[in-house]
Amino acid sequence: MKFCLEFLVILCSLTTVVTSCPTCVSDEICNNITNNCDCNPSTYSETVQIPPPELTCNNNMVLRIPRCQMERNGYDSSSLHLNTPSCRLSSYYANVSYLGILWHIGTGECGNTKVENSTHITYYNNLYISPKTSPFITKNNVTFTFSCSIPLNSGTGLNFPVKAITGNDVISVSGVPGSISTTMAIYTDQSFSNIVTTSTTLVVEQNIYVSVLMQTLDNYNIKVVNLYTSASSNRSADPKYYLLQNGCPNLSLGAYLFTTIWNGQFTEARFQFKAFKLASSDVFYLYADYTICNSSCIQNCNSRSADINAQTYSSTVGVRLQFTSNSASSSFGCFSMKWALSSLLLPLILMMIM
Numbered sequence: 001m002k003f004c005l006e007f008l009v010i011l012c013s014l015t016t017v018v019t020s021c022p023t024c025v026s027d028e029i030c031n032n033i034t035n036n037c038d039c040n041p042s043t044y045s046e047t048v049q050i051p052p053p054e055l056t057c058n059n060n061m062v063l064r065i066p067r068c069q070m071e072r073n074g075y076d077s078s079s080l081h082l083n084t085p086s087c088r089l090s091s092y093y094a095n096v097s098y099l100g101i102l103w104h105i106g107t108g109e110c111g112n113t114k115v116e117n118s119t120h121i122t123y124y125n126n127l128y129i130s131p132k133t134s135p136f137i138t139k140n141n142v143t144f145t146f147s148c149s150i151p152l153n154s155g156t157g158l159n160f161p162v163k164a165i166t167g168n169d170v171i172s173v174s175g176v177p178g179s180i181s182t183t184m185a186i187y188t189d190q191s192f193s194n195i196v197t198t199s200t201t202l203v204v205e206q207n208i209y210v211s212v213l214m215q216t217l218d219n220y221n222i223k224v225v226n227l228y229t230s231a232s233s234n235r236s237a238d239p240k241y242y243l244l245q246n247g248c249p250n251l252s253l254g255a256y257l258f259t260t261i262w263n264g265q266f267t268e269a270r271f272q273f274k275a276f277k278l279a280s281s282d283v284f285y286l287y288a289d290y291t292i293c294n295s296s297c298i299q300n301c302n303s304r305s306a307d308i309n310a311q312t313y314s315s316t317v318g319v320r321l322q323f324t325s326n327s328a329s330s331s332f333g334c335f336s337m338k339w340a341l342s343s344l345l346l347p348l349i350l351m352m353i354m
Helices: 002-019 067-072 337-353
Strands: 027-031 036-039 054-057 060-066 090-093 097-104 115-116 120-129 142-151 166-171 180-187 209-213 221-230 241-245 258-262 267-273 283-294 316-326
Touching: 027 115, 054 142, 060 067, 060 120, 067 316, 090 258, 166 316, 180 283, 180 316, 209 221, 209 283, 221 267, 241 258, 283 337
Parallel strands: none
Antiparallel strands: 027 036, 054 060, 060 097, 090 097, 115 120, 120 142, 166 180, 180 209, 209 267, 221 241, 221 283, 258 267, 283 316
């Protein structure tokens, strides 16, 4: 009888976990009715001006704006679009909730316009934002104009610094002439500007940002099916430690350790993870099994049916990384995947023993 009661307690506790909110970012709060993360109205104060968008120019143009701060100022987060109305911003999460979009540098992409002088080509676009609908309209429509400039002799290919740590692959796509180049690169900042080079020191618990980028190809996007680490330079060797499997994050890790930023909707997939070391080595290899898909191929991870059947992928790209322990951190700073999984299971085991 005692065992049955304890078993029911465990089932109830597990049910509570399943139906609870996902991990919310710093400017969100859990809505216990919908079990979703909503903007926390106490995080920001309403200001006269809307928060300015942030623009990154590298191999693509990336635009983002804080979603909750914008909504606090009375603007509709579903209204944001570029010159081409179908190029709309979508939600993604870093330290706060953002709306963002990635698109190609080039004439006509999302309505880009080009201006050329003797040294540079500059591509311009506009971001259009509308206020929330209400009986009393107190805000005007807002338009931001922005641009990216590139030297005339640089081209718009996959260009990286000489000492950058990158993994490279070439893939053939049915119906597309020639081959498509794919590159994995690692960054240390959420704007994907500071690329990891051979002289970069990576420390356990540091935030690491992963980019898997394909060459520009109209109407095609890249999707990472599996993202995993291994101590071996042979990607087929076991054991493997999955961050992403069958298109969805490893649920045992949680958003604190791993987050999908973009995957399947652009020519670049982006991820964030908390740096760690494998218990057996300071060096590990990060691999991405990926596929090229025609149009969007965003994975629905709300239904975990994707975990049951392995998804197919076209090729694999990877990089070799080395991490050091931060001497200022606690004794648990240098953790392994095995430790992370064990820590999650320990409370349940203790409940069953008691």
